[in-house]
Amino acid sequence: MTTIKNNNNKRRVIExxxxxxxxxxxxxxxxxxxxxxxxxxxxxIPFFSKVSLKEFLFSFNWEPSAKxxxxxxxxxxxxxxxxxxxxxxxxxxxxxxSTAIFLSEFAKGKLSVVIKNTIELLAGIPSxxxxxxxxxxxxxxxxxxxxxxxxxxxxxxxILSIMILPTIxxxxxxxIKSVPDSLRQASIAMGATKWQTIYKVVIPxxxxxxxxxxxxxxxxxxxxxxxxxxxxxxxxxFAKTPIDMGRxxxxxxxxxxxxAEGTHLSALFATAMLLFLFILFLNFIVVYISxxxxxxxxx
Amino acid sequence: MNRKNTNKxxxxxxxxxxxxxxLILALILSYxxxxxxxxxxxxxxxxxxxxxxxxxxDVYSNKYSKVEELDYFTFKKIVEGKIYSLRRVTSVNRDxxxxxxxxxxxxxxxxFLVDESDLLDSSITQFDSTTIADDKTLLNDIKENxxxxxxxxxxxxxxxxxxxxxxxxxxxxxxxVTELYGNKRIGNLDEEEVEKLLDGQYKSWGELDGPPxxxxxxxxxxxVESVDGAIMVVDATSxxxxxxxxxxxxLLKVFHKVSKRNLTWDYxxxxxxxxxxxxxxxxxxxxxxxxxxxxxxxxxPVSVAGAIYLVEYxxxxxxxxxxxxxxxxxxxxxxxxxxxxxxxxxxxxxxxGFSMISGxxTLSLMILPTIxxxxxxxxxxxxxxxxEASRGLGxxxxxxxxxxxxxxASRGITTGIILAIGRALGETAALIFTIGSSTSIASNLKSSxxxxxxxxxxxxxxxxxxxxxxxxxxxxxVLVLIINSITKIIMRRK
Numbered sequence: 001m002t003t004i005k006n007n008n009n010k011r012r013v014i015e016x017x018x019x020x021x022x023x024x025x026x027x028x029x030x031x032x033x034x035x036x037x038x039x040x041x042x043x044x045i046p047f048f049s050k051v052s053l054k055e056f057l058f059s060f061n062w063e064p065s066a067k068x069x070x071x072x073x074x075x076x077x078x079x080x081x082x083x084x085x086x087x088x089x090x091x092x093x094x095x096x097x098s099t100a101i102f103l104s105e106f107a108k109g110k111l112s113v114v115i116k117n118t119i120e121l122l123a124g125i126p127s128x129x130x131x132x133x134x135x136x137x138x139x140x141x142x143x144x145x146x147x148x149x150x151x152x153x154x155x156x157x158x159i160l161s162i163m164i165l166p167t168i169x170x171x172x173x174x175x176i177k178s179v180p181d182s183l184r185q186a187s188i189a190m191g192a193t194k195w196q197t198i199y200k201v202v203i204p205x206x207x208x209x210x211x212x213x214x215x216x217x218x219x220x221x222x223x224x225x226x227x228x229x230x231x232x233x234x235x236x237x238f239a240k241t242p243i244d245m246g247r248x249x250x251x252x253x254x255x256x257x258x259x260a261e262g263t264h265l266s267a268l269f270a271t272a273m274l275l276f277l278f279i280l281f282l283n284f285i286v287v288y289i290s291x292x293x294x295x296x297x298x299x
Numbered sequence: 300m301n302r303k304n305t306n307k308x309x310x311x312x313x314x315x316x317x318x319x320x321x322l323i324l325a326l327i328l329s330y331x332x333x334x335x336x337x338x339x340x341x342x343x344x345x346x347x348x349x350x351x352x353x354x355x356x357d358v359y360s361n362k363y364s365k366v367e368e369l370d371y372f373t374f375k376k377i378v379e380g381k382i383y384s385l386r387r388v389t390s391v392n393r394d395x396x397x398x399x400x401x402x403x404x405x406x407x408x409x410x411f412l413v414d415e416s417d418l419l420d421s422s423i424t425q426f427d428s429t430t431i432a433d434d435k436t437l438l439n440d441i442k443e444n445x446x447x448x449x450x451x452x453x454x455x456x457x458x459x460x461x462x463x464x465x466x467x468x469x470x471x472x473x474x475x476v477t478e479l480y481g482n483k484r485i486g487n488l489d490e491e492e493v494e495k496l497l498d499g500q501y502k503s504w505g506e507l508d509g510p511p512x513x514x515x516x517x518x519x520x521x522x523v524e525s526v527d528g529a530i531m532v533v534d535a536t537s538x539x540x541x542x543x544x545x546x547x548x549x550l551l552k553v554f555h556k557v558s559k560r561n562l563t564w565d566y567x568x569x570x571x572x573x574x575x576x577x578x579x580x581x582x583x584x585x586x587x588x589x590x591x592x593x594x595x596x597x598x599x600p601v602s603v604a605g606a607i608y609l610v611e612y613x614x615x616x617x618x619x620x621x622x623x624x625x626x627x628x629x630x631x632x633x634x635x636x637x638x639x640x641x642x643x644x645x646x647x648x649x650x651x652g653f654s655m656i657s658g659x660x661t662l663s664l665m666i667l668p669t670i671x672x673x674x675x676x677x678x679x680x681x682x683x684x685x686x687e688a689s690r691g692l693g694x695x696x697x698x699x700x701x702x703x704x705x706x707x708a709s710r711g712i713t714t715g716i717i718l719a720i721g722r723a724l725g726e727t728a729a730l731i732f733t734i735g736s737s738t739s740i741a742s743n744l745k746s747s748x749x750x751x752x753x754x755x756x757x758x759x760x761x762x763x764x765x766x767x768x769x770x771x772x773x774x775x776x777v778l779v780l781i782i783n784s785i786t787k788i789i790m791r792r793k
Contacts, residue, residue, distance in 0.1 A: 011698075014695070015695045015697050019608075019696075019697070022604045022605070022611075025600070025601045025602075026605035026608035026622045027605075029605065029626045029671070030625025032629055033628045033629050033632070036637075039640055043643065095316045095320060098312065098317055099316065099317040102317035111317075121780070122324055124721050124783050125725070125776065125779065126724065126752050126779065128727045128755050128756050128775075129772050129775065131759075132331075132755060132768055132769065132772050133327050133330065133331065135759070193303065194306060194310060195305060216631075219631055224633070225634065225728040226727045250633065250635050253635055254731065257732060258732075272636055275636065279632065287624075287627075
């Protein structure tokens with residue numbers, strides 16, 4: 001009798017402790033996110049006791065290693081980051097959306113299998129390889145077409161647009177697929193062509209998912225470092241046109257990190273802080289949109 | 300009618316743009332394979348592409364040295380001892396060791412315009428060309444000495460060595476031709492231009508960005524010196540003699556197209572030397588595999604446990620929302636931020652330094668959401684009937700999980716792990732500030748080590764050879780493709 005009881009006790013202890021361990025493991029992600037946030041803020045905040053937020057965000061003057069009056073304005077990098085990702089979206093969206101529509105509305109047979117595999121592979125190619133490809137193909141192409149030396153924000157956008165295609169396609173495809181067939185059949189029955197159905201019925205119903213895919217792609221693009229660093233030119237001066245060399249937020253962090261110290265170093269962490277804020281913001285928009293569309297569906 | 304046309308155009312456009320994605324991928328992959336396997340370079344050379352076959356000597360080199368051709372001027376410097384390492388010849392990090400047949404010394408000193416005593420230097424090994432083929436010890440010595448360059452009498456056959464071709468014809472012009480004219484100066488010529496020039500198809504040097512002087516093909520060095528715009532092809536020895544006596548002549552440099560194999564077996568299996576500048580990538584590939592293995596070993600238990608908690612224990616509510624938000628946010632953090640975090644926490648706070656363990660821990664956090672999400676889905680799809688049957692037989696929840704749930708979800712978990720491996724393999728930004736850059740194989744967790752993707756990054760940013768970057772990139776993409784196909788195969792077996 002006692003042995004069974006003991007055994008049962010032992011089992012209960014194991015049960016309880018394993019439950020605790022599992023919970024601990026499940027909390028690692030959120031703990032990591034909190035730790036990352038705190039560490040980056042902790043390193044970045046002291047910077048603002050030396051330089052005002054206004055100067056940091058809006059000054060276009062980045063001369064952190066100057067002996068006298070160093071300046072820490074990242075305005076040019078913020079603008080460059082946005083320029084690059086918006087251009088990338090503009091280039092990627094027509095291709096991405098078309099592919100998503102093709103996969104969900106038409107695709108049957110071999111072609112769709114090939115396209116699906118293509119997207120998986122595109123998503124799997126490491127960013128350093130995109131960067132290398134950019135140096136060898138995109139940079140000379142931009143140089144020959146638009147002039148300049150080819151290392152430019154435009155080159156960075158083109159590389160990014162390829163890199164974010166899978167994100168746009170996968171998420172848009174899911175939301176286009178989830179548009180109920182009855183809507184399509186109703187539209188066709190009313191005499192609309194396939195294109196009119198897609199354009200007037202399917203896309204408007206799937207618009208939340210499409211927007212979510214764009215925002216996630218934005219998040220991926222704005223955080224991308226290696227590929228843009230290799231083709232973007234990395235000049236700390238404000239890029240007046242997309243074919244000028246420019247520097248994005250991520251490029252700024254990675255370039256100076258290896259030697260920066262003191263205020264310069266904390267300026268880099270402040271840059272990282274800003275980047276992290278952008279990404280959090282974009283993610284909350286996605287969460288908001290998807291919760292809204294879920295509500296919409298249940299109604 | 301109009302409506303139908305719009306329809307047709309729109310649908311064609313959609314299909315066209317979809318196919319474009321395939322073309323983009325095909326372009327990237329085929330270009331990588333092409334550049335990975337072959338390198339095409341335009342090298343500036345002082346001699347024209349014509350091999351001198353009438354020389355009374357043959358030159359051989361050790362296969363490892365990759366020396367297959369030498370131009371007169373490089374060869375002269377080697378003989379003079381001014382170039383003592385192959386780094387300046389073929390980017391191979393080996394010192395040059397010369398072997399010369401003494402019967403050639405008279406000819407060579409006249410040919411290279413060097414003192415005979417230089418060729419009798421003690422660092423140069425002497426041998427007899429007539430007996431070398433039977434001299435096993437000498438041949439072995441040459442084969443073991445990776446920087447060996449052997450000069451034998453003509454028609455000596457040596458097996459197992461590279462035959463080196465020597466080019467010694469130069470384009471000599473009157474020095475008027477190479478003068479700065481306005482803001483222009485004649486540049487390097489390519490093969491086609493040299494051919495046309497010697498064929499008399501250019502009337503004036505102006506056509507080649509030179510001064511407006513007529514082209515004159517002449518047949519003696521005296522005329523080259525006296526006639527404006529004169530040009531002739533001459534052997535390098537005569538040119539060198541004329542230059543040494545202050546003649547008023549110049550040499551036109553030419554572009555030499557070099558097309559050769561890029562990624563070789565040697566490159567894959569040999570050790571890296573001098574911080575990755577020379578040698579191969581075997582140690583870097585091994586480091587990459589160690590890194591991926593350790594990362595997976597650390598991240599898998601944590602993520603699978605997290606997934607089990609989410610599916611089996613967490614009730615819908617606050618805890619589950621917090622956990623899920625954490626995973627979503629962690630997945631959205633850009634890799635550069637992971638890199639900074641790794642630098643602050645693992646490198647500095649825990650004082651692991653730039654080491655394998657810092658890199659591995661940083662990457663483990665990064666791939667955690669990938670494994671967790673895939674495992675979660677797999678665990679959710681384990682049939683509830685099985686679980687209930689197990690509980691009904693008296694098993695506790697954790698026993699059920701270990702004996703029923705995990706085996707049932709193992710395929711999905713494996714898929715997640717492999718996806719994560721793919722991501723870890725290609726990561727650069729998170730590793731630059733954490734894992735270090737030493738090219739030797741990581742001997743312990745705290746040793747600095749370089750992985751493949753980071754190696755490519757460092758080659759490019761430190762101004763190394765782009766060919767080497769492509770060779771390494773090909774290896775990386777092949778690894779990624781293999782990982783990708785394994786995922787496919789596992790998922791298809793369902």
